[in-house]
Amino acid sequence: MTPRREKRPLPRIPVPVARAVVDCAVYVDGIRQPGRISYTAAMEQVRSTGEGFVWLGLHAPDEEQMQGVGRVFGLHELVVEDAVHAHQRPKLEVYDETQLMVLRTVKYVEHESIEQASEVVETGEILVFVGPDFVITVRHGDHTHLSGVRRRLEARPERLSQGPTAVLHAISDLVVDSYLAVTEQMESDIVAIEAAVFGVQKRWLNIDPVYLLKREVLELRRAVTPLTGPLARLTANNALVPKEVRRHFRDVADHLTTVIDRVVEYDELLTSLLGAASAKVGIQQSTDMRKISAWVAIAAVPTMVAGIYGMNFEYMPELDHPMAYPTLLVALLIACSSLWVVFRRHHWL
Numbered sequence: 001m002t003p004r005r006e007k008r009p010l011p012r013i014p015v016p017v018a019r020a021v022v023d024c025a026v027y028v029d030g031i032r033q034p035g036r037i038s039y040t041a042a043m044e045q046v047r048s049t050g051e052g053f054v055w056l057g058l059h060a061p062d063e064e065q066m067q068g069v070g071r072v073f074g075l076h077e078l079v080v081e082d083a084v085h086a087h088q089r090p091k092l093e094v095y096d097e098t099q100l101m102v103l104r105t106v107k108y109v110e111h112e113s114i115e116q117a118s119e120v121v122e123t124g125e126i127l128v129f130v131g132p133d134f135v136i137t138v139r140h141g142d143h144t145h146l147s148g149v150r151r152r153l154e155a156r157p158e159r160l161s162q163g164p165t166a167v168l169h170a171i172s173d174l175v176v177d178s179y180l181a182v183t184e185q186m187e188s189d190i191v192a193i194e195a196a197v198f199g200v201q202k203r204w205l206n207i208d209p210v211y212l213l214k215r216e217v218l219e220l221r222r223a224v225t226p227l228t229g230p231l232a233r234l235t236a237n238n239a240l241v242p243k244e245v246r247r248h249f250r251d252v253a254d255h256l257t258t259v260i261d262r263v264v265e266y267d268e269l270l271t272s273l274l275g276a277a278s279a280k281v282g283i284q285q286s287t288d289m290r291k292i293s294a295w296v297a298i299a300a301v302p303t304m305v306a307g308i309y310g311m312n313f314e315y316m317p318e319l320d321h322p323m324a325y326p327t328l329l330v331a332l333l334i335a336c337s338s339l340w341v342v343f344r345r346h347h348w349l
Contacts, residue, residue, distance in 0.1 A: 020061035028052035030157030054134040086125045086140035092230035101128040103175045104223035107143040108185040114209045120216040135164035165245045179259040207277045214270045294343040
């Protein structure tokens with residue numbers, strides 16, 4: 001009998017870094033240099049001439065791809081690891097002359113009504129590596145496109161001439177503006193929830209949309225609130241950020257404050273709505289229990305009579321009377337109708 005051979009796992013085929021590259025260009029005095037160029041050649045050109053900087057855009061690179069980029073640009077191994085693993089909190093880390101900015105992106109998920117929605121806010125992530133002569137953007141998520149930012153900056157060379165931190169500002173500004181847009185769109189959902197909770201209900205109040213929106217607001221809050229610290233560091237006397245760019249970051253910080261105020265307001269409002277909705281559901285349940293109890297009390301009268309006459313006693317004199325059966329039916333009808341009138345008058349039915 002021949003021995004069985006153990007199956008060895010197939011070797012993993014490395015995916016070229018070019019598969020994760022969205023765009024790569026060299027900018028000198030804010031002007032994009034013509035032609036297509038690899039990030040390796042771009043970095044060599046910038047460091048050999050001492051002019052301009054490289055802007056490399058990546059989308060969801062794996063570990064091997066990011067390690068290759070890290071070797072070319074001299075990135076610390078810790079920031080390379082951060083670029084691969086998404087779902088991080090917004091933060092700003094500095095490694096020598098390289099800054100890493102983590103931004104959480106949000107997108108409003110369109111839906112016909114909040115009661116039919118399963119998700120309101122979709123999140124993603126953008127990591128921005130900023131060095132003296134390069135900027136690397138790493139995107140995670142399908143709604144984190146930065147091509148529009150690149151086109152707008154290329155149309156304004158005076159902004160790009162301020163260096164890689166100008167790209168960081170443009171991306172931060174885009175992300176915070178998206179926060180504002182999402183909070184404005186969520187306002188209509190909160191108004192709909194408020195109308196459903198405090199409006200006249202012709203049916204059972206569905207409390208699930210309140211929990212859904214509460215969860216989405218908390219998700220949005222986790223995305224925007226931690227960004228306050230990184231922006232404060234960028235607007236302070238940061239030697240790695242030019243003075244003019246720091247002024248632009250202050251405007252972004254002001255917009256973020258507006259977003260946080262809205263999110264906190266939504267959170268508090270939804271907490272109040274959740275309490276009101278829970279109280280209303282409790283009242284509805286109490287009303288239903290009163291109705292059930294009233295009908296049980298009405299049904300107890302004929303049940304009691306049926307129990308008495310179902311005992312099969314040998315001597316029940318009223319059974320021999322010719323009017324006993326219709327008299328009993330009339331008596332039951334009067335008793336049940338009287339109970340119905342009493343319960344109806346006290347709003348139990």
